Amino acid sequence: MTKQITVPFGPQHPVLPEPLHLDLVLxxxxxxxxxxxxxxxxxxxxxxxxxxxxxxxxxxxxxxxGICSFIHSQTYVQGIEQIMGLEIPERAEYLxxxxxxxxxxxxxLLWLGLFADSMGFESVFMNAxxxxxxxxxxxxxxxxxRVIQGVCxxxxxxxxxxxxxxxxxxxxxxxxxxxLNELNNVFLFDQSMKHRLKGIGKLSSExxxxxxxxxxxxxxSGLAIDIRETGYGAFGKINFRPVVEHGGDSYARCAVRxxxxxxxxxxxxxxxKKIPDGPVDMKVTGAPDGEYFSRTEQPRGExxxxxxGNGKKxxxxxxxxxxxxxxxxxLVTLLKGCELADVPVIVLSIDPCIxxxxx
Amino acid sequence: MTYLAKxxxxxxxxxxxxxxxxxxxxxxxxxxxDVERFGIINTGNPKHADIFVxxxxxxxxxxxxxQNIYNQMPDPKVVVAVGICAxxxxxxxxxxxxxxxxxxxxxxxxYVPGCAARPESIIDGIVTALGxxxxxxxxxxxxxxxxxxxRAEHPKRHAKGGAE
Amino acid sequence: MEPQTxxxxxxxxxxxxxxxxxxxxxxxxxxxxTKIDETFEIIYTYEKDxxxxxxxxxxxxxDEIPSISGIYWGSFVYENEIHDLYGIHVKGINIDxxxxxxxxxxxxxxxxxxxxxxxx
Numbered sequence: 001m002t003k004q005i006t007v008p009f010g011p012q013h014p015v016l017p018e019p020l021h022l023d024l025v026l027x028x029x030x031x032x033x034x035x036x037x038x039x040x041x042x043x044x045x046x047x048x049x050x051x052x053x054x055x056x057x058x059x060x061x062x063x064x065x066g067i068c069s070f071i072h073s074q075t076y077v078q079g080i081e082q083i084m085g086l087e088i089p090e091r092a093e094y095l096x097x098x099x100x101x102x103x104x105x106x107x108x109l110l111w112l113g114l115f116a117d118s119m120g121f122e123s124v125f126m127n128a129x130x131x132x133x134x135x136x137x138x139x140x141x142x143x144x145x146r147v148i149q150g151v152c153x154x155x156x157x158x159x160x161x162x163x164x165x166x167x168x169x170x171x172x173x174x175x176x177x178x179x180l181n182e183l184n185n186v187f188l189f190d191q192s193m194k195h196r197l198k199g200i201g202k203l204s205s206e207x208x209x210x211x212x213x214x215x216x217x218x219x220x221s222g223l224a225i226d227i228r229e230t231g232y233g234a235f236g237k238i239n240f241r242p243v244v245e246h247g248g249d250s251y252a253r254c255a256v257r258x259x260x261x262x263x264x265x266x267x268x269x270x271x272x273k274k275i276p277d278g279p280v281d282m283k284v285t286g287a288p289d290g291e292y293f294s295r296t297e298q299p300r301g302e303x304x305x306x307x308x309g310n311g312k313k314x315x316x317x318x319x320x321x322x323x324x325x326x327x328x329x330x331l332v333t334l335l336k337g338c339e340l341a342d343v344p345v346i347v348l349s350i351d352p353c354i355x356x357x358x359x
Numbered sequence: 360m361t362y363l364a365k366x367x368x369x370x371x372x373x374x375x376x377x378x379x380x381x382x383x384x385x386x387x388x389x390x391x392x393d394v395e396r397f398g399i400i401n402t403g404n405p406k407h408a409d410i411f412v413x414x415x416x417x418x419x420x421x422x423x424x425x426q427n428i429y430n431q432m433p434d435p436k437v438v439v440a441v442g443i444c445a446x447x448x449x450x451x452x453x454x455x456x457x458x459x460x461x462x463x464x465x466x467x468x469x470y471v472p473g474c475a476a477r478p479e480s481i482i483d484g485i486v487t488a489l490g491x492x493x494x495x496x497x498x499x500x501x502x503x504x505x506x507x508x509x510r511a512e513h514p515k516r517h518a519k520g521g522a523e
Numbered sequence: 524m525e526p527q528t529x530x531x532x533x534x535x536x537x538x539x540x541x542x543x544x545x546x547x548x549x550x551x552x553x554x555x556x557t558k559i560d561e562t563f564e565i566i567y568t569y570e571k572d573x574x575x576x577x578x579x580x581x582x583x584x585x586d587e588i589p590s591i592s593g594i595y596w597g598s599f600v601y602e603n604e605i606h607d608l609y610g611i612h613v614k615g616i617n618i619d620x621x622x623x624x625x626x627x628x629x630x631x632x633x634x635x636x637x638x639x640x641x642x643x
């Protein structure tokens with residue numbers, strides 16, 4: 001038998017913007033076992049519900065993660081609204097959906113850049129982030145924030161968007177769609193890309209299901225798990241189909257995200273065409289009494305906020321289960337049997353978001 | 360201005376940040392803001408770096424990592440704390456696992472406020488750091504080796520009940 | 524939105540319900556823990572076709588709960604988390620970090636009342 005050696009990967013690693021630590025047990029170049037260590041970003045923010053009122057806590061919920069920020073706040077307020085039985089104005093639902101899809105676009109482009117960077121494909125990195133700035137500009141001009149928007153509140157949203165601005169956004173998306181097409185052609189159909197990605201890090205659909213994979217990690221393995229189909233926000237009134245690929249390898253996961261960007265653009269366009277007039281905010285009195293599992297689809301997959309209140313201003317419990325957290329067991333399985341040189345690519349192919357996972 | 364200040368290399372570490380400031384730092388490197396035109400290069404190796412950019416606050420697991428990176432960097436070196444969490448703990452200052460700003464552990468030269476810090480202010484902070492770097496070089500300042508004496512200043516906490 | 528119910532079960536039924544869920548083709552979504560006064564509520568959530576099934580057990584600090592990692596391999600992340608943050612012992616986890624999954628300044632932070640100096 002070959003001698004086993006353990007190679008630490010992270011927490012400070014050039015390919016990772018975030019600290020994740022893996023102990024890789026190697027036999028020659030082959031990874032035979034993986035022990036993940038987390039906790040470098042653990043803040044313990046769930047316990048802050050004891051100190052912040054449920055209306056103020058939206059700001060904390062949004063700062064669980066700076067990439068998925070908007071959808072975290074949306075999930076949280078949605079849970080509170082469910083417990084309190086609030087019917088929020090329809091325009092607010094649509095606006096939340098639009099901003100949520102904008103977040104998905106910015107997150108996928110961000111991932112595309114980092115992923116290309118991990119393979120040394122610098123020009124795709126730069127181009128993806130160049131396109132991402134257009135999205136951030138739209139987010140900033142409509143909400144006021146680039147990465148942390150702070151626009152969701154219990155009972156609606158804080159800002160309305162003028163119809164002229166919505167038209168302008170539509171035009172911007174048309175341009176973006178065109179540029180994305182070009183970028184995707186370079187990225188997905190490039191020969192060396194295929195060499196690096198096809199057949200690397202395979203996850204069968206059965207494994208993905210049993211290990212609890214969600215989001216593009218699951219959809220790349222042929223599972224159509226997409227929480228947007230439950231119809232939260234305005235998704236009940238929008239036509240869309242989840243993007244599913246059957247390869248199960250890194251390439252399939254990339255393809256899912258690349259195609260999802262077009263789905264997102266389509267959803268935003270439908271929303272802008274259908275958005276009704278009216279108020280975007282309602283008055284909220286009282287405090288939540290009850291419990292609810294609020295679910296939404298983040299760029300990385302299903303996120304659950306479990307909220308429990310007892311009729312007081314401070315919640316009893318707020319528990320967040322983020323997509324990356326449940327994608328850790330699939331990641332461990334993916335890495336077993338791969339080559340050491342492929343580890344960065346496989347880790348990034350599940351799009352880990354450590355800030356989310358550890359809270 | 361010497362060659363050092365014309366092309367400073369930075370190393371970025373995400374302490375317990377929410378990613379908001381981290382992606383803004385990365386945004387600085389990409390075409391819209393493009394700090395490489397100032398010669399600023401992001402490196403992954405502490406021993407290559409002149410400027411240490413930290414986002415997020417200190418927690419129990421990462422204090423060792425921050426110290427290590429700081430101690431491994433050669434003199435002269437400058438520390439930039441990006442974002443309100445790195446400056447003081449921010450909205451998370453009351454969390455049980457957050458010990459506070461980076462200055463509780465290593466000496467900080469420049470504080471960049473904001474949640475998340477905007478790319479413009481990050482660039483401004485790094486340019487300010489260049490002046491300090493130059494000053495440290497001419498005065499031949501030796502930075503101290505940091506050990507975990509921050510732990511002594513760690514705010515006292517009291518826990519009642521529960522499991523041992 | 525779908526209505527949600529949580530079915531109370533006993534600690535002894537946890538493994539049996541997990542086996543049943545697996546047989547029904549459910550996936551494990553979440554194991555969450557909540558401290559209510561001196562007791563802890565642990566909720567197991569399974570999902571099939573976008574429908575959630577929830578089971579709730581109530582335990583005390585010194586109780587030991589069985590692991591379902593033999594049935595759902597990926598449950599070790601939740602079970603280690605419950606052990607580290609709440610101090611509840613979980614018996615027979617497949618990958619047991621023995622309290623090193625989360626490194627926290629205070630041991631089992633969710634099982635205690637914390638006051639920090641300088642609190643407003």
